[in-house]
Amino acid sequence: MADPITSRSRRGAGDTDAQITRGRALPRWHYLVALLAGAANTLSFAPTPHGGWLELAIFALFFAWLTRTTGWKSAALTGGAFGFGNFVTGVWWLYVSMHDYGGMAAPLAGAAVVLFSLYLAVYPALAAGVWSFCAGHARHGAADDRLPRLPRLPFAPTWHGAFAFASAWAIGEWLRGTVFTGFPWLASGYPQVDGPFAGFAPVVGVYGVGWVLALAAALLVQSWIALRSARRTTGLRNGSATGSGNGFVPGVAAIALIVVGLLLPLAHWTTPANAPLTVRLLQGDVKQEMKFEEAGMRAAIDQYQQMITSKPADLIVTPETAIPVLAQQLPAPFASAVRTFSDKTGSAILFGAIGGTITPQGQVVDYTNSLFGVTPGSRDVYRYDKHHLVPFGEFVPWGFRWFVNLMSIPLGDFARGAPVQKPFLVHNQPVSVDICYEDIFGEEIARNIHDSDTPAGVLVNSTNLAWFGDTIALDQHLQIARMRSLETGRPMLRATNTGTTAAIDADGRVLGRLKPYTIGSLDVTVQGTSGNTPYVTSGNNTVLAVSVLLLAFGFAFGPGLRRRRG
Structure with a gap:
């Protein structure tokens, strides 16, 4: 390790710092x-x-x-x-x-x-x-x-x-x-x-x-x-x-x-709260380029319909935009199969799709990146709209349209959801959901727990990292999710398209994970928690x-x- 002393030459005590600094340019x-x-x-x-x-x-x-x-x-x-x-x-x-x-x-x-x-x-x-x-x-x-x-x-x-x-x-x-x-x-x-x-x-x-x-x-x-x-x-x-x-x-x-x-x-x-949940986290490994094609969209919907209905669990989660269509335009066979399966098996289902509002004139406005939830015995559909959008991916920053035009990705400006949204209830266990990039903002997840009328005991992240290939981004994102569990004292469930799909307990330990770029489901049991860590209370x-x-x-x-x- 380098010695911080500037030189070995002899100087009088009257030398100033400025003189020494000027005489010591760093290489x-x-x-x-x-x-x-x-x-x-x-x-x-x-x-x-x-x-x-x-x-x-x-x-x-x-x-x-x-x-x-x-x-x-x-x-x-x-x-x-x-x-x-x-x-x-x-x-x-x-x-x-x-x-x-x-x-x-x-x-x-x-x-x-x-x-x-x-x-x-x-x-x-x-x-x-x-x-x-x-x-x-x-x-x-x-x-x-x-x-x-x-x-x-x-x-x-x-x-x-x-x-x-x-x-x-x-x-x-x-x-x-x-x-x-x-x-x-x-x-x-x-x-x-x-x-x-x-x-x-x-x-x-x-x-x-x-x-x-x-x-x-x-x-x-x-x-x-x-x-x-x-x-x-x-x-x-x-x-x-x-x-x-x-x-x-x-x-x-x-x-x-x-x-x-x-x-x-x-x-x-935090302390354990409510009964443990059986969970199935789905990883479809749908090729990213297929999501832009009509045939690929139909294949993805059919695949996730089969994966969702293949086995019951208290909670079943798909990746982000696993169903790459507007929620109002869900194919009738998919909607009917998922609803029937939920009612018969008691399974709650969270699936990713595109949200939007259809005007009386038939125009779709306010597109959102959303998660929709189906619960057994209820006709109500839960909806979570992504709040923290990705620059250049989900909205175009002012003055950068030229940069987006250099790519051949169909990007647009999505509407933002509210900063604090209600949790998804699974057998009386509140579940806080977020989408992809949102889980790198720990203060926002902490605020969602702290400010909610019904604080969540389980965290869910639905994401699609296929954009970044089989790179270190997958492991880095899993590490980030583990930090969120440590900060909040709550388990984190991750359903991803290509990886890394994983379940993390309230102490940040990985309970199980799927191999990236494979098709499968991760079946785990997680225990929700209650109470606030000091970080959830005070944030940053x-x-x-x-x-x-x-x-x-x-x-x-x-x-x-x-x-x-x-």
């Missing part, structure tokens, strides 16, 4: 190493087993690399390089949807992935730049006035610097998940579902887990540098090593965070409030300000 390979570290961080996400431990090591390297920088500009560039390396290797599967299925020319699709990754990298760059200011980075010297021959440090990690790093990182990730409808994919908390900090998820959510990860990494680096510096100064003073004691404290604090994270799962925030408010306060405190009272006043 270009510094940013290349940051980019490679970001690319390596992709390996900490699924499908890597226990990737949370690898992520902790990579974040420690990343923070140590930040301490080499000499100002907010180089810090921001280092953070941006790290982020770009992470995103361009972590979301490359967007190329598949644009090129393989969208028909966009390969160079344009590749360029689009690169440009999108550059945009996403703005947020870690912003976090690193904010950390630089609020940690007093490059605004204070670390030279000991009693040792004038020692070179001055542009930055030495401190307690407030570690907290500033964690806070700036968490706010940066929250902004990435919020601005322009948000894209929180690859949030740093996700690998921790199998890492040391999973226990913090029901307390502070995925962004809070990222906060704890960043703090632990920074404290480990602080301890390592302090102990290394203590050994050097002890040798020069030819005295006792009393300074090394202070160096151990941050390391002990980091280990304490790990221990707490490992012990927190012993706390149970806790981590955001703490982060803002710590950054403000660091900026106002950090060593940079003390030096200016001294």
Whole structure:
């Protein structure tokens, strides 16, 4: 690990930080190493087993690399390089949807992935730049006035610097998940579902887990540098090593965070509620290109009719738009078969289709991506309309129609459902449903539970990831779903077209899964829960409030300000 000391040349105690900073331009390979570290961080996400431990090591390297920088500009560039390396290797599967299925020319699709990754990298760059200011980075010297021959440090990690790093990182990730409808994919908390900090998820959510990860990494680096510096100064003073004691404290604090994270799962925030449900999750493996053809649509409807009615269960779930037609235009044989099967077997059925409103003039308006539910003995049909739509997939952002026109996908603007919608009742067990991309927004799922008159005890995600091929996107999405279970203390059921169809218990463990790109059903029994985790109660408010306060405190009272006043 690189030494943060700027040079071995002798300088007087009167040298200013600005003089040292101007004399120490970082080499270009510094940013290349940051980019490679970001690319390596992709390996900490699924499908890597226990990737949370690898992520902790990579974040420690990343923070140590930040301490080499000499100002907010180089810090921001280092953070941006790290982020770009992470995103361009972590979301490359967007190329598949644009090129393989969208028909966009390969160079344009590749360029689009690169440009999108550059945009996403703005947020870690912003976090690193904010950390630089609020940690007093490059605004204070670390030279000991009693040792004038020692070179001055542009930055030495401190307690407030570690907290500033964690806070700036968490706010940066929250902004990435919020601005322009948000894209929180690859949030740093996700690998921790199998890492040391999973226990913090029901307390502070995925962004809070990222906060704890960043703090632990920074404290480990602080301890390592302090102990290394203590050994050097002890040798020069030819005295006792009393300074090394202070160096151990941050390391002990980091280990304490790990221990707490490992012990927190012993706390149970929710309790079992209502009778367990038998569930069948269907995976039709319908080829994506077939959904645009009349023959393919008929084949998909026939296939799912047969799969739904082949075996009863308390709850049967199909993937997103498994029935790729308007709900009012469902083929009569399908509607009759599903209704009859539900009434005879006591099975509740959720199927994906297109919603819409037909005007008196016969026009269809307000198309929605929806789930419809049929319950035994009832003529009422449950409906859930997707609220958080996918940019370029379900609505076209203003000014980007030209981009959509480069692809041969029949895209349009869908109407949005309400932010909080009623749950689907299955034998008195409320079930909260969401569609595809919606489950990457944990705060919205938590709000749907917290604000509902009938809080759900089971989560269901119906999705279609065929757009992204047999790529790491499938495993990454499953990992995201596991985080939602940890945050809410509720089981999550996933019915997908091509994979990964899976059932997850309230502790984030995978109960069963189907092999991707196969046709089949996953039969499981799940136990619903009741009660609110701290995260369901407060959402992201806790981590955001703490982060803002710590950054403000660091900026106002950090060593940079003390030096200016001294």
